[in-house]
Amino acid sequence: MTGRHELLALTGVTCGYVDEAVLVGVDLTIHDREFVGIVGPSGAGKTTALRVLAGSMHPARGRVARRPGLRMAYVPQVETINWSFPVTVFECVLMARVTGRRLPWASRAERAQVADVLARLDIGDLADRHIRELSGGQQQRVFIARALLGEPQLLLMDEPTSGVDVRLRHEIMHLLDDLNSRGMAIVLTTHDLNGIAAHLPRIVCLNRSVIGDGAPHEVLNADVLERTYGASMQVLEHGGMPVVVDGYRRAHAPHHAESHHA
């Protein structure tokens, strides 16, 4: 991380809902241009961590430091979107322009900006469609478009590939790679260790607190994964990439590739 500037840092963050702490003593720093994946089992606090980073949740203890003037955008899980809400793609994307102009209708410049960002994401011809009338990939792109309209320096995404097929997962990851290569820092949460996390430059293993933090070959090992998921997992290597296999499947598999034990 040498030479990179801090965008956001959590120090000793503890927070949760009502009387239940979901995160305990979390330390996490995000630098500019980083691409970070937060992994962990269900209920580990991945979404909560993202909410704390985004500022929509405040920690009960600990400190959140953001670079002054940091522009962030948050893309929620598609499962949490109310797809029945009467809103067109254009109206949805324009929501990002909530500060500044107060008039309900878009200015000529705003129309051009929305058209530009939709075209960049290959959904330029869908502006007048209702959000539910789109395919899964198009729906995800609409919410990425809304995020991009705010020209964020840090993009926070909650499970951007949950419930999508392999082709769509590749499509979304190519898009995010492209945005990251243009200088945007990205933090996403994912359940997908092999399809997503193993391909990211940095992984944070989370289960209420940070269990491991580093490059995939540093954190994707049996010890860290067992402490994160509370279940036995093995890590194989395929084409130079770590491949995580759960213990149950490995015990019944007829052939084993070379395995790396912590």
Place this chain on the structure above:
Amino acid sequence: MIDELLRPFDFEFFRNGLLVATMAGALCGAIGVYVVLKGMSYIGHGLSHALFGGFAASSLLGVNFLLGAGAWGIASALMINTVTRRRVIGSDAAIGVITTASFALGLALFALFGTAGRSFDAALFGSILGVGTDDVIAIFVVSILAFALIFLRYRALLFTTFDPEVADVAGVDTARMDALLTVVLACSILATMQVLGVTLVAAVLVIPAAIARMLTNSFARMLQFATGIGAVCGFVGMNLSYHLDVQSGPTIVLTAATLFAIVFVTTGVTGRRRAAAITARGPVAAR
């Protein structure tokens, strides 16, 4: 025939009533869009009942109805909003306790001390007979405030209604938006109570918005349609109230319900799918 239809316009009380009903329909239609889409229908229903307690207390104490019930309604609205946001106890339970206790208090006060000033029936079911200049002024002022809020904070209200968590991250003060919306809702119910009645105002909040939802997939158009539909239902319903000699609240609600049925049938599967979606709730808890 035409003379018969125009005859009520000779009476000032009818002209006042018609003006208030039309404006009340437009106002409730517009506010109802947010009420329906935010899943606040129960709050609207509860608030109208809560206001009845303020109505009874102000009537008993001889305090100006709009001021007494208004203060009561705004206090109830803010209390409901706080409970709903903080989720200390189940919001449905909290709203139920606050609003039905207030309604029961109103009934008890009327039973113990009788009525003074405004009629009990008019408060419950609406009446054009009691509509005076102060009601016209009240609905006019509340309408200006409500439409100014919708116009000037359109983007923030839309974002808060659709996606409050992301709106928060984008810099929208969603708590303030929710509080403003709830206070405007309370004021709207208060200003329309004379013609609609506390028991029926919730229907006028919900039905025009539901009809508009069946007609469009765009939020901006839904807002415009609901406002227009509400105004038409108020106008037609008030005329029917005079000619059929039925209280104004029921005729306005029945006009709206009839229009709902017509649109429901004529828009076919598409309209029905959109109408069914109204009950679909938004954000799901995630960790």
